[in-house]
Amino acid sequence: MGRAIRPIVLLTDFGLRDPYVGILKGVILSVHPTAQIVDLTHDVGSQDLASAYVLLRDSYRYFPRGTIFVSVVDPGVGTDRSIIGIQTRDFVFLAPDNGILGFLQHDRQVRRIVRIENAKYFRPTVSSTFHGRDIFAPVAGHLSRGLNLGQLGSAIRSIRSLKLPKATSTPAGVSGEVVAVDRFGNLVTNIPADRLSSPGTVCIRVGRREILGVAGTYADRKAGKTLAYVGSTGFLEIAVNRGDAARKLNVRVGQAVRVRP
Amino acid sequence: MGRAIRPIVLLTDFGLRDPYVGILKGVILSVHPTAQIVDLTHDVGSQDLASAYVLLRDSYRYFPRGTIFVSVVDPGVGTDRSIIGIQTRDFVFLAPDNGILGFLQHDRQVRRIVRIENAKYFRPTVSSTFHGRDIFAPVAGHLSRGLNLGQLGSAIRSIRSLKLPKATSTPAGVSGEVVAVDRFGNLVTNIPADRLSSPGTVCIRVGRREILGVAGTYADRKAGKTLAYVGSTGFLEIAVNRGDAARKLNVRVGQAVRVRP
Amino acid sequence: MGRAIRPIVLLTDFGLRDPYVGILKGVILSVHPTAQIVDLTHDVGSQDLASAYVLLRDSYRYFPRGTIFVSVVDPGVGTDRSIIGIQTRDFVFLAPDNGILGFLQHDRQVRRIVRIENAKYFRPTVSSTFHGRDIFAPVAGHLSRGLNLGQLGSAIRSIRSLKLPKATSTPAGVSGEVVAVDRFGNLVTNIPADRLSSPGTVCIRVGRREILGVAGTYADRKAGKTLAYVGSTGFLEIAVNRGDAARKLNVRVGQAVRVRP
Numbered sequence: 001m002g003r004a005i006r007p008i009v010l011l012t013d014f015g016l017r018d019p020y021v022g023i024l025k026g027v028i029l030s031v032h033p034t035a036q037i038v039d040l041t042h043d044v045g046s047q048d049l050a051s052a053y054v055l056l057r058d059s060y061r062y063f064p065r066g067t068i069f070v071s072v073v074d075p076g077v078g079t080d081r082s083i084i085g086i087q088t089r090d091f092v093f094l095a096p097d098n099g100i101l102g103f104l105q106h107d108r109q110v111r112r113i114v115r116i117e118n119a120k121y122f123r124p125t126v127s128s129t130f131h132g133r134d135i136f137a138p139v140a141g142h143l144s145r146g147l148n149l150g151q152l153g154s155a156i157r158s159i160r161s162l163k164l165p166k167a168t169s170t171p172a173g174v175s176g177e178v179v180a181v182d183r184f185g186n187l188v189t190n191i192p193a194d195r196l197s198s199p200g201t202v203c204i205r206v207g208r209r210e211i212l213g214v215a216g217t218y219a220d221r222k223a224g225k226t227l228a229y230v231g232s233t234g235f236l237e238i239a240v241n242r243g244d245a246a247r248k249l250n251v252r253v254g255q256a257v258r259v260r261p
Numbered sequence: 262m263g264r265a266i267r268p269i270v271l272l273t274d275f276g277l278r279d280p281y282v283g284i285l286k287g288v289i290l291s292v293h294p295t296a297q298i299v300d301l302t303h304d305v306g307s308q309d310l311a312s313a314y315v316l317l318r319d320s321y322r323y324f325p326r327g328t329i330f331v332s333v334v335d336p337g338v339g340t341d342r343s344i345i346g347i348q349t350r351d352f353v354f355l356a357p358d359n360g361i362l363g364f365l366q367h368d369r370q371v372r373r374i375v376r377i378e379n380a381k382y383f384r385p386t387v388s389s390t391f392h393g394r395d396i397f398a399p400v401a402g403h404l405s406r407g408l409n410l411g412q413l414g415s416a417i418r419s420i421r422s423l424k425l426p427k428a429t430s431t432p433a434g435v436s437g438e439v440v441a442v443d444r445f446g447n448l449v450t451n452i453p454a455d456r457l458s459s460p461g462t463v464c465i466r467v468g469r470r471e472i473l474g475v476a477g478t479y480a481d482r483k484a485g486k487t488l489a490y491v492g493s494t495g496f497l498e499i500a501v502n503r504g505d506a507a508r509k510l511n512v513r514v515g516q517a518v519r520v521r522p
Numbered sequence: 523m524g525r526a527i528r529p530i531v532l533l534t535d536f537g538l539r540d541p542y543v544g545i546l547k548g549v550i551l552s553v554h555p556t557a558q559i560v561d562l563t564h565d566v567g568s569q570d571l572a573s574a575y576v577l578l579r580d581s582y583r584y585f586p587r588g589t590i591f592v593s594v595v596d597p598g599v600g601t602d603r604s605i606i607g608i609q610t611r612d613f614v615f616l617a618p619d620n621g622i623l624g625f626l627q628h629d630r631q632v633r634r635i636v637r638i639e640n641a642k643y644f645r646p647t648v649s650s651t652f653h654g655r656d657i658f659a660p661v662a663g664h665l666s667r668g669l670n671l672g673q674l675g676s677a678i679r680s681i682r683s684l685k686l687p688k689a690t691s692t693p694a695g696v697s698g699e700v701v702a703v704d705r706f707g708n709l710v711t712n713i714p715a716d717r718l719s720s721p722g723t724v725c726i727r728v729g730r731r732e733i734l735g736v737a738g739t740y741a742d743r744k745a746g747k748t749l750a751y752v753g754s755t756g757f758l759e760i761a762v763n764r765g766d767a768a769r770k771l772n773v774r775v776g777q778a779v780r781v782r783p
Binding site: 015017018019023025026027034047075076077079128133 | 531538561580742
């Protein structure tokens with residue numbers, strides 16, 4: 001019986017204009033000719049660890065069991081920062097130990113954390129500026145062929161995490177902020193929808209705009225109207241039906257959002 | 262004997278910066294681990310149904326028999342708009358019933374039209390804002406594994422279509438317009454080349470520019486010169502040899518084009 | 523025993539907004555349903571032969587033996603320029619004979635050069651403006667299924683090459699220039715690192731900036747500081763640690779770079 005397929009999912013800030021992503025794939029296929037490789041995105045802002053953190057945290061659950069997530073957003077490449085591998089119940093994650101896997105820090109599905117250091121599975125020569133090519137890609141290739149994470153280095157007990165702004169609840173309501181703006185201009189906040197006690201009647205303030213009530217979907221408001229709704233990952237979002245909320249409200253990442261009962 | 266491979270071709274307006282396309286692929290692979298997934302493009306203008314219509318109409322014939330086309334340009338997500346599946350002699354198409362599959366409306370190769378409503382093949386929870394992830398992706402995964410379209414819902418008889426501007430012929434010539442501008446700045450019109458009776462001697466007017474005769478290829482004119490030619494999909498196009506016609510002629514989608522004998 | 527997989531690597535200036543790349547893949551899969559297709563990049567500047575040359579030269583070694591590289595940057599499409607195939611010890615390369623494969627001109631691993639002319643392996647109708655779809659894609663599909671390059675046309679003895687600027691050495695030092703600027707704003711030069719006799723003490727001048735010594739990696743300088751280092755392909759590069767050198771130094775492709783002992 002065949003072994004399960006272990007797809008490799010790539011998340012980088014390399015962009016698609018340069019050959020770096022293609023080279024990663026070449027190295028992976030050199031190690032594992034039938035590897036299945038999926039791009040999550042390569043357009044994370046250059047060295048933007050916070051975006052990579054949020055993006056991976058909100059995406060990984062949609063992939064099949066066995067998937068290997070390779071996150072190369074790595075401003076510290078060539079320093080003594082470690083590269084870590086985390087085995088959870090269902091997945092493996094590879095990344096520099098720079099905080100972007102911090103969403104797993106207290107996750108009870110974590111089974112093992114390893115410092116990646118077994119050069120046997122690296123490219124023969126490791127540059128000081130492109131560990132994606134020389135370490136991450138060949139290691140991912142070996143893992144997707146079935147290598148056990150434990151073969152790659154010694155166990156460690158803790159990892160770094162980014163400190164991302166968290167929503168805070170008081171009797172007067174919930175305060176959070178915009179943590180992402182997507183291609184459509186929709187504003188993703190860090191306010192979990194399950195914090196809102198009576199969604200139908202809350203008042204949401206973002207910049208100078210006040211929005212009454214949480215809608216079910218875009219089309220619950222007329223075209224051009226601003227609305228709040230529960231986004232597809234469970235956080236409060238703000239959009240303009242058939243429009244661009246970021247542009248209309250002149251809002252960027254970091255803008256405060258307040259919800260009053 | 263193995264069943265034929267049924268590739269899944271994705272066409273969306275999601276862009277590649279956000280994780281949405283990666284998530285679609287994760288869901289597809291969760292249903293069908295060896296699915297073959299191809300990106301047609303994800304850079305259709307946000308909610309630009311007309312571009313998606315033209316783009317898919319002019320591309321689908323180049324894919325292998327059995328291909329499943331998944332078009333998620335869906336400004337009406339969460340409303341009561343239907344999701345439809347169309348089986349033709351060679352292909353399957355999935356899309357919201359918002360007109361982007363209208364080029365199939367009178368196609369004699371259509372074998373069956375179905376309203377997609379069998380939630381057994383959806384993700385367990387369906388959000389109101391991301392049917393790409395919750396309906397289109399898992400349904401495409403099941404179809405690529407061999408599920409029959411008829412299992413997905415009840416047959417319907419008609420679909421919506423966009424009204425795209427059509428070229429009109431009069432004794433004085435053919436009138437059309439620019440329907441797309443590609444990366445090279447080439448202007449794609451809606452004037453079928455076979456409407457031109459004597460291509461060598463026609464006069465083509467776009468904006469203030471007059472072009473004499475239809476050329477065979479770019480290099481039939483000197484570098485920097487404007488030319489008309491029959492594009493690779495059979496419509497009249499206008500280009501500048503080794504240059505950018507949209508910029509040189511200051512032309513956008515919608516610009517009138519007139520051909521006189 | 524199964525035959526080796528022969529991945530197809532695509533390098534074009536088509537961009538990802540138009541359907542052209544997707545169509546190439548459709549045609550390849552029509553010929554070879556299980557072909558493995560990898561994008562090197564499709565964002566080479568429109569008709570920018572020099573960038574395609576450098577990019578492919580510095581990338582191809584990272585792919586598995588048997589890989590077929592298809593380079594469609596083709597401003598001469600439809601003219602009498604040839605399409606060539608080059609078999610090296612480990613790879614096959616397809617491209618217009620416009621110089622972008624010139625880095626193979628004197629390579630001793632070249633085994634065979636062929637003018638691609640056997641229309642049996644083309645699409646039935648060949649347009650004059652889209653040979654990527656009508657010739658390159660089906661030919662690559664057949665090669666990846668195991669077709670021998672010799673079946674595609676007659677042997678030829680020489681190919682064209684671009685004249686790219688080369689670094690020159692004098693007793694006073696090495697003179698070169700910036701040949702690429704990547705997404706991070708790193709400046710890639712054409713100065714091979716092995717030309718520098720005492721890397722630790724050289725003085726590198728780019729524009730008005732002088733940089734002392736070649737660093738090991740970005741983090742050998744403080745954040746915001748400019749540094750020179752040996753890039754991952756063996757050439758001298760200039761960067762700003764956690765910053766954008768192209769922007770900080772206001773430098774573009776073509777800028778002179780001088781190294782003095």
